[in-house]
Amino acid sequence: MMNLFDYLNKRMGFTSRHRRIMDKPVPGWINYFYCFGGIAFTLMILQLLTGILLSLYYTPTEADAYRSIQRLHQVVPLGRLLRATHHWAANLLVVMVLAHILRVFITGAYKNPRELNWVAGALLFVMTMSFGFTGYLLPWDQKAYWATVVGTNMLGSVPLIGQCLAGFVRGGSEVTGQTLLRFYSMHMLWLPVFTGLFLWVHFHILRRLGISGGM
Numbered sequence: 001m002m003n004l005f006d007y008l009n010k011r012m013g014f015t016s017r018h019r020r021i022m023d024k025p026v027p028g029w030i031n032y033f034y035c036f037g038g039i040a041f042t043l044m045i046l047q048l049l050t051g052i053l054l055s056l057y058y059t060p061t062e063a064d065a066y067r068s069i070q071r072l073h074q075v076v077p078l079g080r081l082l083r084a085t086h087h088w089a090a091n092l093l094v095v096m097v098l099a100h101i102l103r104v105f106i107t108g109a110y111k112n113p114r115e116l117n118w119v120a121g122a123l124l125f126v127m128t129m130s131f132g133f134t135g136y137l138l139p140w141d142q143k144a145y146w147a148t149v150v151g152t153n154m155l156g157s158v159p160l161i162g163q164c165l166a167g168f169v170r171g172g173s174e175v176t177g178q179t180l181l182r183f184y185s186m187h188m189l190w191l192p193v194f195t196g197l198f199l200w201v202h203f204h205i206l207r208r209l210g211i212s213g214g215m
Contacts, residue, residue, distance in 0.1 A: 062177030
């Protein structure tokens with residue numbers, strides 16, 4: 001593998017082109033409390049990889065969604081492990097993002113000139129919770145269905161725009177197969193696109209300003 005990398009590096013110049021990005025000194029005072037963001041990003045990559053594999057076997061239709069999950073468990077080699085990895089990594093991702101936000105708040109790393117990075121991080125937290133909400137419906141069992149009914153009804157209680165917002169999310173007045181397809185679209189397409197955008201902003205500001213030393 002190293003010989004292959006050396007060959008490609010000589011032809012394409014990986015290290016020379018990306019040295020400015022990759023070669024960044026890390027301050028000596030960094031400790032494990034500053035690793036929550038990196039752990040969260042690693043979990044996001046894991047979610048991306050396991051999600052792509054799960055999508056190969058999942059059918060986002062009202063008639064076949066639940067059966068495809070059962071087939072994943074019973075027929076696909078290591079299918080149950082694959083889904084369990086996706087499920088538990090999603091839970092751990094929420095914990096790590098919250099821990100990262102708490103660390104940033106305690107150390108005052110959200111203050112000028114890093115306020116836009118705080119905004120980008122807050123939006124990434126919203127994206128993370130949205131991933132969890134849209135993904136919860138995809139097994140299309142009773143628990144997922146009624147949890148989505150409760151969640152969208154709560155969304156409908158927002159003043160003035162609640163009913164329109166809930167109708168847009170559900171794709172109608174009730175939770176149906178159209179809701180399932182809409183959630184799958186958001187989970188697999190729109191949320192990853194916006195998450196990638198805000199991650200780029202988040203990392204770009206971090207690279208420009210460096211790691212905050214706290215208050």
